Amino acid sequence: MTNVSGAPGAADSGTAPEPVAERKVSETLHFARRNPKLLIGLSIVLGFLVLGLVGPLFIDHDPNEYVGPQTQSPNGEYWFGTTTFGQDVWAQFVYGVRSTFIIGFLGGGIAFILGTTVGFVAGYKGGIIDEILNMITNVVLVLPALVVLIVAVAYLDVKGLFVQGLFIGLTSWPWAARAVRSQALTLANRDYVDLARLSGRRTWRIITSEMAPNMSSYLVMSFILMFGGAVLIAAGLDFIGLGPSNGVSLGMMLESAMQWSALQLGMWWWFLPPGAGITAIVGSMYILNVGLDEVFNPKLREL
Amino acid sequence: MWRYIGRKSFVYLLTFIVAVTINWMIPRFMPGDPVRSMLTRAAIDDPDALARMTDYYNEVFGLDKPLYEQYFAFWAGLFRGDLGVSVMLYPQEVTDIILRAVPYTLALLLPAILLSWIIGNRFGAFAARSKILDNTLLPVGYILTATPYMWLALLLAWSLGIVAGVFPTSGGYSFSLRPEFSWLFISSLITHWVLPFLSMFIVALGGWAIGMRNLIIYELEADYSNYLKSLGAPRKLIRRYAFRNAMLPQITGLAVQLGTVIAGALLTEIVFNYPGLGSLILDSLNSRDFFLLQGVFLFVVVGVLIANFIIDIIYVLVDPRTRVQMTGGAS
Numbered sequence: 001m002t003n004v005s006g007a008p009g010a011a012d013s014g015t016a017p018e019p020v021a022e023r024k025v026s027e028t029l030h031f032a033r034r035n036p037k038l039l040i041g042l043s044i045v046l047g048f049l050v051l052g053l054v055g056p057l058f059i060d061h062d063p064n065e066y067v068g069p070q071t072q073s074p075n076g077e078y079w080f081g082t083t084t085f086g087q088d089v090w091a092q093f094v095y096g097v098r099s100t101f102i103i104g105f106l107g108g109g110i111a112f113i114l115g116t117t118v119g120f121v122a123g124y125k126g127g128i129i130d131e132i133l134n135m136i137t138n139v140v141l142v143l144p145a146l147v148v149l150i151v152a153v154a155y156l157d158v159k160g161l162f163v164q165g166l167f168i169g170l171t172s173w174p175w176a177a178r179a180v181r182s183q184a185l186t187l188a189n190r191d192y193v194d195l196a197r198l199s200g201r202r203t204w205r206i207i208t209s210e211m212a213p214n215m216s217s218y219l220v221m222s223f224i225l226m227f228g229g230a231v232l233i234a235a236g237l238d239f240i241g242l243g244p245s246n247g248v249s250l251g252m253m254l255e256s257a258m259q260w261s262a263l264q265l266g267m268w269w270w271f272l273p274p275g276a277g278i279t280a281i282v283g284s285m286y287i288l289n290v291g292l293d294e295v296f297n298p299k300l301r302e303l
Numbered sequence: 304m305w306r307y308i309g310r311k312s313f314v315y316l317l318t319f320i321v322a323v324t325i326n327w328m329i330p331r332f333m334p335g336d337p338v339r340s341m342l343t344r345a346a347i348d349d350p351d352a353l354a355r356m357t358d359y360y361n362e363v364f365g366l367d368k369p370l371y372e373q374y375f376a377f378w379a380g381l382f383r384g385d386l387g388v389s390v391m392l393y394p395q396e397v398t399d400i401i402l403r404a405v406p407y408t409l410a411l412l413l414p415a416i417l418l419s420w421i422i423g424n425r426f427g428a429f430a431a432r433s434k435i436l437d438n439t440l441l442p443v444g445y446i447l448t449a450t451p452y453m454w455l456a457l458l459l460a461w462s463l464g465i466v467a468g469v470f471p472t473s474g475g476y477s478f479s480l481r482p483e484f485s486w487l488f489i490s491s492l493i494t495h496w497v498l499p500f501l502s503m504f505i506v507a508l509g510g511w512a513i514g515m516r517n518l519i520i521y522e523l524e525a526d527y528s529n530y531l532k533s534l535g536a537p538r539k540l541i542r543r544y545a546f547r548n549a550m551l552p553q554i555t556g557l558a559v560q561l562g563t564v565i566a567g568a569l570l571t572e573i574v575f576n577y578p579g580l581g582s583l584i585l586d587s588l589n590s591r592d593f594f595l596l597q598g599v600f601l602f603v604v605v606g607v608l609i610a611n612f613i614i615d616i617i618y619v620l621v622d623p624r625t626r627v628q629m630t631g632g633a634s
Contacts, residue, residue: 135314138318139314139317143318151600152325155593235451258453266466276454278449278451278454279450285449286448287442
């Protein structure tokens with residue numbers, strides 16, 4: 001966890017003169033405020049985050065409970081209509097958005113921590129350790145994550161959000177490892193890293209305080225990609241019916257809509273919102289990512 | 304070149320061993336009794352048949368032998384092409400059931416992957432650095448890659464299939480037909496194929512277009528592009544050089560994305576009830592047919608490995624540097 005919390009702030013490096021750092025921050029902010037992709041993406045993501053955090057507080061019944069009349073199209077009382085059993089689709093949607101963020105942070109976070117650790121160690125240490133770690137990365141990279149997950153989760157009797165996040169994290173880290181490794185390789189031989197090594201610092205300290213801050217933007221962006229990937233994989237698992245037992249998620253809404261033939265019955269309000277929710281959250285994260293890239297990388301800024 | 308291919312093959316061999324080991328480990332180390340939980344869900348009425356099946360599966364799992372013996376027995380069975388007998392369709396071999404489903408999955412996957420890759424690349428190269436296209440189509444591309452495969456499949460099935468009634472939305476061919484070599488049957492196959500293909504194609508297209516666009520922008524910043532520009536070379540020529548250079552990472556990208564696309568194919572098949580591997584996975588999960596499930600897993604992994612190998616060979620053919628330098632780390 002240390003490399004994550006230490007990454008964006010870069011507070012403990014101590015080597016950079018203060019005024020330069022200050023100017024750099026204000027310059028970043030200057031471009032950030034003027035980047036429409038960043039602003040639009042960020043506001044949609046934050047909007048959904050607030051919906052997922054606050055929305056469930058206003059719903060006084062269980063989202064899977066049969067509360068209303070059956071098969072209602074959207075109306076004043078049930079904003080997104082009801083299912084064939086009289087479940088409130090809006091309630092399910094709000095809880096689903098919440099669990100989407102939870103699985104994104106859990107699965108994406110675990111994958112990120114594993115991937116950056118492997119990538120940093122491989123890139124910094126080099127030699128035989130790099131060879132071995134790179135081999136492992138390539139092996140896990142080639143295995144199709146969703147199919148491995150299906151087989152693994154199928155044998156579990158009790159499935160929870162946490163277990164799902166853990167499994168997703170364990171299968172989707174190699175991408176981050178490769179990206180971080182290639183960056184760490186170029187940083188490992190810089191003078192200031194050599195200096196830190198000469199001064200006798202521990203490897204772990206060098207990675208977290210010398211190397212990570214210098215690629216913080218890169219790390220933030222790979223976390224966002226891991227988050228999006230985890231959300232999509234989780235949606236796929238839920239859709240197959242391997243979602244958390246007794247839970248609510250957007251993928252499980254799609255599954256039950258499919259299973260109870262919402263398509264044939266023309267109940268578009270049942271399957272339209274969950275997919276749109278996933279697409280909006282992940283899509284705006286990707287667009288936010290492009291915005292961040294443009295802010296941090298002067299070459300990509302529009303002139 | 305041979306060193307490069309040899310190195311890659313070693314990784315694939317290792318991956319195969321890991322995949323088989325995972326396959327062997329999961330039922331044995333997960334909590335619970337796999338044989339019982341499999342057979343209780345299988346809904347068999349005849350107690351005699353149940354006893355016979357329990358005996359059979361207990362023997363196949365070989366749970367009473369020491370672990371290493373179980374492991375080697377598993378490998379031995381694998382090399383005989385024996386993946387066990389299905390619970391869902393009891394006397395049938397898992398291998399036969401899977402081989403019947405594979406053509407449908409391939410018929411979806413291959414055209415979807417290749418066409419989306421080719422068209423996406425062209426499109427991305429075209430959109431790069433032209434302001435209007437970049438600002439309108441780029442967000443569309445990102446939204447497409449963020450779309451869950453099954454949701455787009457549901458949308459297409461609903462809009463084009465049920466509301467407009469243009470295409471059928473379920474199955475691989477009409478239920479009133481039997482598989483035969485006739486015009487009627489083939490046209491039925493094609494109409495049933497269109498929607499699943501289309502939904503996969505559209506989702507995959509966005510990703511390739513974005514990737515190409517980003518790579519072209521990167522290449523246009525490179526020294527050789529600037530040099531050509533300063534010489535007064537036409538824009539079209541510079542773009543052609545940039546495109547050829549940007550192709551290489553896209554070929555590698557094809558290998559990296561394969562797992563995601565296959566996952567997408569499985570999910571799409573489930574929506575359309577298409578008789579490929581995806582529907583097989585769902586059926587085997589619902590009837591707890593772990594032999595079938597694990598067989599499908601192995602088939603998918605082997606398919607991914609073969610595809611990766613082909614992509615590697617293409618990469619060597621396309622990029623002269625891998626033939627000369629033989630740097631394994633660069634790929």
